[in-house]
Amino acid sequence: MTRPVLSIVTLVILALTLAACGDQAPSSVRASASAADASESAAESAAESAAESAPASEEASQAPVSGEGRLADIQDRGMLICGVNGSLPGFSVLADDGSVTGFDADFCRAVAAAVLGDSELVEYRALNADQRGPALQTGEVDVLIRNTTWTVSRDTAWGLFAPTTFYDGQAIMVNSTEVDATSLADLDSATICVQTGTTTELNLADAFRTAGVEFTPETFDTIDATYEAYQAASCDAVTSDRSQLTALRTSFETPDDHVILEDVLSKEPLGPVVPLGDDEWFNVVKWVVYATIQAEEFDITADSVEETASTSENPVVQRFLGVTPEGAEAFDSGLGLEPDWVVTMISQVGNYGEIYDRNLGPDQEIAIERGLNSLWTDDGLLYAPPYR
Numbered sequence: 001m002t003r004p005v006l007s008i009v010t011l012v013i014l015a016l017t018l019a020a021c022g023d024q025a026p027s028s029v030r031a032s033a034s035a036a037d038a039s040e041s042a043a044e045s046a047a048e049s050a051a052e053s054a055p056a057s058e059e060a061s062q063a064p065v066s067g068e069g070r071l072a073d074i075q076d077r078g079m080l081i082c083g084v085n086g087s088l089p090g091f092s093v094l095a096d097d098g099s100v101t102g103f104d105a106d107f108c109r110a111v112a113a114a115v116l117g118d119s120e121l122v123e124y125r126a127l128n129a130d131q132r133g134p135a136l137q138t139g140e141v142d143v144l145i146r147n148t149t150w151t152v153s154r155d156t157a158w159g160l161f162a163p164t165t166f167y168d169g170q171a172i173m174v175n176s177t178e179v180d181a182t183s184l185a186d187l188d189s190a191t192i193c194v195q196t197g198t199t200t201e202l203n204l205a206d207a208f209r210t211a212g213v214e215f216t217p218e219t220f221d222t223i224d225a226t227y228e229a230y231q232a233a234s235c236d237a238v239t240s241d242r243s244q245l246t247a248l249r250t251s252f253e254t255p256d257d258h259v260i261l262e263d264v265l266s267k268e269p270l271g272p273v274v275p276l277g278d279d280e281w282f283n284v285v286k287w288v289v290y291a292t293i294q295a296e297e298f299d300i301t302a303d304s305v306e307e308t309a310s311t312s313e314n315p316v317v318q319r320f321l322g323v324t325p326e327g328a329e330a331f332d333s334g335l336g337l338e339p340d341w342v343v344t345m346i347s348q349v350g351n352y353g354e355i356y357d358r359n360l361g362p363d364q365e366i367a368i369e370r371g372l373n374s375l376w377t378d379d380g381l382l383y384a385p386p387y388r
């Protein structure tokens with residue numbers, strides 16, 4: 001392996017690079033004091049690996065919801081509070097006008113459309129890697145949709161994971177002009193930049209040990225520091241979820257120099273998470289995700305959903321869209337939503353494929369092949385249970 005050399009170019013682009021995935025959220029969408037404060041002390045006092053496995057205290061895991069539950073609270077409040085990254089291109093990025101765009105943000109919108117009838121009724125809270133667990137444990141966010149990997153210890157300590165919206169895997173990126181590596185095996189004795197507070201850090205040692213490759217981790221508390229070190233070539237490589245490396249690379253001055261190796265170090269199923277202790281709310285978020293997937297399978301789009309609802313005679317489609325054929329008994333999903341919530345949601349946000357294409361499709365700057373994120377009928381992993 002060739003050691004990287006610090007180049008003037010890398011120094012010059014340091015300042016430009018990580019606006020893309022910074023750990024400091026813009027103030028207009030910053031988490032309010034409780035989660036931010038809780039997370040900062042958590043970040044100082046505990047290594048992520050300990051935080052990952054330590055069970056949340058009884059008190060911390062109680063979401064501050066009324067006796068009626070979170071669905072009723074959100075409807076009373078008239079606003080969904082959605083935790084996002086806020087600066088990850090393709091997934092959630094805060095624009096100057098305060099709006100948030102991206103794949104994760106669209107799933108926040110889908111939930112708002114389903115429960116409030118209006119996809120714009122979302123208050124976004126930008127959370128860094130260390131803030132997200134506490135924001136769920138304190139119940140400060142109704143849902144977290146922020147490139148967060150589903151693991152058993154997070155399921156028990158942070159909150160419950162709704163179905164995966166993006167199947168990802170951990171990967172390694174090198175600057176090919178400075179490091180001659182095409183696979184993990186070429187990184188023997190390498191130093192690898194990695195951010196603490198992520199599954200990435202925890203997986204790294206496992207993957208290299210399994211491959212019998214020696215390495216030295218260089219850990220950083222923030223994503224900025226991680227990528228500054230990578231850009232300054234103080235590490236031979238950087239590792240994160242493949243989608244994040246792909247997204248971050250687009251903000252580099254010479255993206256094509258940065259090669260993401262083929263090796264897949266881990267499974268990183270990313271999806272929404274809700275605070276523990278509210279099954280009704282968990283079901284709502286779960287079925288919002290499933291409905292986007294089912295709509296794509298039925299080929300029901302934002303443009304066609306209303307017409308399909310008024311013309312389809314397929315009883316399965318009618319039930320899904322809340323249409324009761326004459327003489328039949330109305331179907332009650334039991335979710336506590338309006339019967340036509342799927343029509344409202346799909347007409348405002350689109351089906352899974354539309355959400356994907358709008359943010360990560362072939363025409364976007366961050367184009368990521370569907371791969372595992374295809375429908376099960378197309379050799380992917382997306383599969384919605386029956387809506388009946």
Ligand SMILES: N[C@@H](CCC(=O)N[C@@H](CS)C(=O)NCC(=O)O)C(=O)O
Binds near residue numbers: 021199268
């Ligand atoms: N999917 C992994 C990694 C997620 C993650 O936090 N990635 C970094 C890289 S972009 C990040 O979002 N950092 C921003 C921050 O901590 O503010 C996990 O759930 O732990």
